[in-house]
Amino acid sequence: MRSTGKTRIVVSKIAGIGVLIAGFLLAARLCFGGPADPSQIPSIFKPQSTPADSIFRLSMLVLTITGAIFAVVFSLLVYAISKYRRRGDDDGREPPQVYGSNQVELAWTVIPVLIVLVLFLVTARVIHSIQDAPQPPGAIEVVAIGHQFWWEFRYPALGVVTANELHVPVSNPSHPTPTFMTLISADTDHSFWIPRLAGKTDLIPNKINHMWIDPHDTGLYLGQCAQYCGTQHAKMLLRVYVDSQEQFDQWVQEVKRPAVINSSAEQGRQVFETTACVNCHAISGTVADGRFGPDLTHLMSRDTIASGAAPNTPQLLKLWIQNPNAIKPGSLMPAMQLSEKDLDALTAYLETLR
Amino acid sequence: MASETIAITGTAEIGRPISERLHDWIVTVDHKKLGILYIVYALVFLVIGGIEATIMRIQLIVPHNQFVSPQVFNRMMTMHGTTMIFFMVMPILFGFGTYLIPLMIGARDMAFPRLNAFSFWMTAFGGLLLYFSFIGGNGLYGAGNAPDVGWWAYAPLTSRAFSVGHSTDFWTVALLVSGVGSIGTGVNFIATILCMRCPGMTLGKMPLLAWLNLVVGWMVLFCISPLTAAQIMLCIDRYLGGHFFDTQAGGSAVLWMHFFWIFGHPEVYILVVPAFAFVSEIVPVFSRKPIFGYPIMVAATIGIGFISFSVWAHHMFTVGMSSYGNSFFVFTTAAIAVPTGIKIFNWIGTMWGGKIQFRAPMLFCIGFLFQFLIAGLTGIMLGAAPFNWQLSGSYFVVAHFHYVIVGGILFAVFAAFYYWFPKMSGRTYNEVLAKWHFWLFLIGFHMTFDFMHIPGILGMPRRIYTYEPGRGWEIWNLIVTIGVLFQIAAILIFVCNLLWSLFKGDPAGNDPWDAWTLEWSTTSPPPEYDFATLPAVKSRRPLWDIKHPEDPDWKYE
Numbered sequence: 001m002r003s004t005g006k007t008r009i010v011v012s013k014i015a016g017i018g019v020l021i022a023g024f025l026l027a028a029r030l031c032f033g034g035p036a037d038p039s040q041i042p043s044i045f046k047p048q049s050t051p052a053d054s055i056f057r058l059s060m061l062v063l064t065i066t067g068a069i070f071a072v073v074f075s076l077l078v079y080a081i082s083k084y085r086r087r088g089d090d091d092g093r094e095p096p097q098v099y100g101s102n103q104v105e106l107a108w109t110v111i112p113v114l115i116v117l118v119l120f121l122v123t124a125r126v127i128h129s130i131q132d133a134p135q136p137p138g139a140i141e142v143v144a145i146g147h148q149f150w151w152e153f154r155y156p157a158l159g160v161v162t163a164n165e166l167h168v169p170v171s172n173p174s175h176p177t178p179t180f181m182t183l184i185s186a187d188t189d190h191s192f193w194i195p196r197l198a199g200k201t202d203l204i205p206n207k208i209n210h211m212w213i214d215p216h217d218t219g220l221y222l223g224q225c226a227q228y229c230g231t232q233h234a235k236m237l238l239r240v241y242v243d244s245q246e247q248f249d250q251w252v253q254e255v256k257r258p259a260v261i262n263s264s265a266e267q268g269r270q271v272f273e274t275t276a277c278v279n280c281h282a283i284s285g286t287v288a289d290g291r292f293g294p295d296l297t298h299l300m301s302r303d304t305i306a307s308g309a310a311p312n313t314p315q316l317l318k319l320w321i322q323n324p325n326a327i328k329p330g331s332l333m334p335a336m337q338l339s340e341k342d343l344d345a346l347t348a349y350l351e352t353l354r
Numbered sequence: 355m356a357s358e359t360i361a362i363t364g365t366a367e368i369g370r371p372i373s374e375r376l377h378d379w380i381v382t383v384d385h386k387k388l389g390i391l392y393i394v395y396a397l398v399f400l401v402i403g404g405i406e407a408t409i410m411r412i413q414l415i416v417p418h419n420q421f422v423s424p425q426v427f428n429r430m431m432t433m434h435g436t437t438m439i440f441f442m443v444m445p446i447l448f449g450f451g452t453y454l455i456p457l458m459i460g461a462r463d464m465a466f467p468r469l470n471a472f473s474f475w476m477t478a479f480g481g482l483l484l485y486f487s488f489i490g491g492n493g494l495y496g497a498g499n500a501p502d503v504g505w506w507a508y509a510p511l512t513s514r515a516f517s518v519g520h521s522t523d524f525w526t527v528a529l530l531v532s533g534v535g536s537i538g539t540g541v542n543f544i545a546t547i548l549c550m551r552c553p554g555m556t557l558g559k560m561p562l563l564a565w566l567n568l569v570v571g572w573m574v575l576f577c578i579s580p581l582t583a584a585q586i587m588l589c590i591d592r593y594l595g596g597h598f599f600d601t602q603a604g605g606s607a608v609l610w611m612h613f614f615w616i617f618g619h620p621e622v623y624i625l626v627v628p629a630f631a632f633v634s635e636i637v638p639v640f641s642r643k644p645i646f647g648y649p650i651m652v653a654a655t656i657g658i659g660f661i662s663f664s665v666w667a668h669h670m671f672t673v674g675m676s677s678y679g680n681s682f683f684v685f686t687t688a689a690i691a692v693p694t695g696i697k698i699f700n701w702i703g704t705m706w707g708g709k710i711q712f713r714a715p716m717l718f719c720i721g722f723l724f725q726f727l728i729a730g731l732t733g734i735m736l737g738a739a740p741f742n743w744q745l746s747g748s749y750f751v752v753a754h755f756h757y758v759i760v761g762g763i764l765f766a767v768f769a770a771f772y773y774w775f776p777k778m779s780g781r782t783y784n785e786v787l788a789k790w791h792f793w794l795f796l797i798g799f800h801m802t803f804d805f806m807h808i809p810g811i812l813g814m815p816r817r818i819y820t821y822e823p824g825r826g827w828e829i830w831n832l833i834v835t836i837g838v839l840f841q842i843a844a845i846l847i848f849v850c851n852l853l854w855s856l857f858k859g860d861p862a863g864n865d866p867w868d869a870w871t872l873e874w875s876t877t878s879p880p881p882e883y884d885f886a887t888l889p890a891v892k893s894r895r896p897l898w899d900i901k902h903p904e905d906p907d908w909k910y911e
Contacts, residue, residue: 059738099911105650120688126740198743
């Protein structure tokens, strides 16, 4: 009788905790309104590229094995604590003293050894398939350079330099055009991570790393720097645009051109070229060739500024030039201390860089 | 036998001025007082580190929160990690070791009592030095501030170019100083356990706690040394023009990672093996059975000790090692699961067929078993290198190692606390408050750290002071932060229970748990000399032999 009463108490306690958690979930859901746009959630369980997909399949195997181990061990534990608890009518005598059992101990040594071997062999195969994959002839080559706190992307074969928003073509299984990336760093450690496309690889100064992606579907894929790199590590965001082959070719044609200088923004151009802007930023076809900050030749072709920290609108661009710390405290771009007039002219000039 | 006390003039506490008693604590070389000093010191840092964690969780409760600046957040994250590892968990485990080892092996003190005191004060001054950075960190001109390089302090963030001022130096020197203390403790553990055991206590008859701390002592010697070396190299880089880690002059950032993690991974086992030791002592007593498979428990611990030195680069799967290098560390990492699994099975085997009493120490041990099981399984996930390429550096990892350190180690520490509190203070704690502590902490722990795995899977990196809305991370971060409130409430109950019981608890008697190891044969608290006459033992459970002369252990071992 007593034991069923106790069980009931335990069950009601567990139910209570369940209700509590469900309540919190509901409350939180109400606070935040509807669910986020699912395509913008960078979940590792929604792979869209071969490396991410191999990892996903491996992870399902690992989850199955660990889940099974959990089920077995957890059941043993729960069984032991419920079956062998001291009863209310205990006679006060000590239970039989058991010191061990060689057979049982051997069993729970050998079985884990076998599991470990299987896990190792499967994992080693996946490591090899991702890390040692040969580069096919149609591959796009990109050099990604990590900076505090933004990304520089160079396409050596195509003569393109851009920042923060990587464009790559979709890879068709019948005619694969994967993107092979060389990862280097200009200052501290960073890590390139787009969860839906591939696992992360670090960008380390004085070391050259490689990774590749072959996106199966067009669209925007989000990620961010995943290795602590300093004050603004959090806003070193990454955007990968997977374009159709035609879109990609068109994008390459557009961003290869030198900047088109619109005569209406002559004043802003003068401000840019006669202040410290040129020390850090490059605009091809002009005297500006600084490399410490992002290339601005086609700034307006990008959706965001400040490495994804803000949308690319005239108001925010102006605010960014005036006081970068307002958007991204700790950013290495200094506040330019320009007059209101110069600021407007400069913003207008940057707005012409399409 | 050893329960009688000898009256020695001058030991009576009553009537002595408080300054004199305080002086006693400062100059003491008694292992029991030093053990308690370690524990109190660690509890202070638990609260400080907890406050830092709370600041971070408040900042992350909603996206784009502005509770603290990124600079402050990065300092909190660095200080929280460094504090909890080096100045909370390690000292509290050393404290229990220092207190318990001589009592459990029937000795009157550690092998080197003065080294013992030296080690404690080095650790203590290391902690003070770290926190002095808040005042002196950036040098005399700007206001001081704490280091913000993360607790791994990856190069080249620590170089003069990226870390201006002295905050990184405070971090470096604090760890160097406390590392010297840790090495002293390691030496002392080894010498005490090998040389000071009472008559009859062969290595095979030692309590498991002594065995496990023997392994910890060796691991401390071999893993703190590379850390100390690396700190000296970093000092040379920063002040004497060295280029070990200076990438701009051809140094290697990866070299620092190797140095740090060849310390860092054995360190995890230095923290968890003493927790295993507590569980291995407490589970048998509350199951009323001897530990299941003593020889294989010892063998598994030694196995963990060795293998733990071959797994370090599983922290570095993303730095671009070759596929062969990655595969090697996948293998060693998976291999360490085998001895760890043996231990979990043997604890369950100990409970099997027993008569389990659910007192607070046992509840915390069961919590430990459950959570350590999950921590081990997420560890297997992280050990599969390709899966690690996704999970490392994300909140999944943060959840995983908090499962180890909070769900595993801290639960075991609380178990040890309640189990040995009557011995240390001579008074019993309040069982009702202890159970409230357990349940609230359990709920808080699971709210915080279960749900923390999910944003990691959804692509949220660790060490970010804020995050973008619309990525599916908001709700999980909210729940995680709410869980912290439960944990704070539980810790408050714990502190109240501790203080109340210390002054108002009932007298505990020598042996409140009807236990079997030697510390329960002397008075509570034990006299300065531990045992009036040194005990002699014939088995692993000397008190069982005395209590059950008709069925003693030595007939079977």
